Amino acid sequence: MFASLQFKLELRKEDKEKLIKLMRKQSSAIRVAYNMLKELEKEKTKNPHAQIYQRLRQLFPELPTKYIDSAIYKAKQYPTDKPLVFGGKRLFEKLCKNHLSGKAREKLKKQWRELRQGTLISIGSKADKGNRLMRFEDLNGQLCLRITTGNREFIYAKRMSTF
Numbered sequence: 001m002f003a004s005l006q007f008k009l010e011l012r013k014e015d016k017e018k019l020i021k022l023m024r025k026q027s028s029a030i031r032v033a034y035n036m037l038k039e040l041e042k043e044k045t046k047n048p049h050a051q052i053y054q055r056l057r058q059l060f061p062e063l064p065t066k067y068i069d070s071a072i073y074k075a076k077q078y079p080t081d082k083p084l085v086f087g088g089k090r091l092f093e094k095l096c097k098n099h100l101s102g103k104a105r106e107k108l109k110k111q112w113r114e115l116r117q118g119t120l121i122s123i124g125s126k127a128d129k130g131n132r133l134m135r136f137e138d139l140n141g142q143l144c145l146r147i148t149t150g151n152r153e154f155i156y157a158k159r160m161s162t163f
Contacts, residue, residue, distance in 0.1 A: 009145065009157035018149050019120070019157075025063050026071055027117040029056050031086055033075035041080050064148060066133050070121040087116030120147075 011019060033052050040048040049072060056068045078084055085092045091112040094100070100108060124131030133148040137156070144156045 008160040010160050011155065011157050015155040015157070018155055019147065022063075022067075022147075022149050023120045024117045025060055026067050026120055027086070029060050029063060029068060029071035030074050030121075032056060032059060033072045034078055034080075034084065037075055038080045062150060064133060064150065066122060067120075070123045073123055074121050087112045091115065 033056060036052045036055060037048060040051065045051065052072050052075075053068060056063070056071065057065075060068065091108065094108060095105075095112060122131055122133040124133075135146050137144055137146050139156060142158060144158055147155050147157060149155055
């Protein structure tokens with residue numbers, strides 16, 4: 001069973017910076033994995049997962065292993081037979097037209113970047129008793145999301161009450 005949750009988080013400034021850095025790295029890993037899948041599909045390579053995993057491990061050594069596996073999983077969900085624009089084709093086309101300037105263009109560019117780099121995917125497994133990288137924990141009577149950012153490094157995010 002798969003469950004997807006979407007909600008706003010309340011983070012301290014330094015934790016927010018760590019989370020954004022982690023999201024950018026994983027988004028880059030997804031794009032690299034997707035491009036490698038396209039190339040390996042042309043070559044009809046057997047077991048592309050292992051080759052992609054090794055390459056991503058070299059490119060992103062500080063990214064936890066489960067985030068790399070999740071990036072490969074996500075990349076496999078995209079069609080490899082059509083061109084793909086990460087961050088949204090419509091927004092990208094609007095940016096390319098140069099019809100906006102100043103604050104309006106910067107706002108659109110920020111929106112496109114957030115869509116392109118603003119996701120964090122972590123897939124759990126039954127063997128791990130759920131998701132090892134993201135877990136809900138009770139912290140002083142408040143439900144918090146514990147996010148693994150590295151080797152035994154965690155940030156805690158409170159769920160905002162309004163969305």
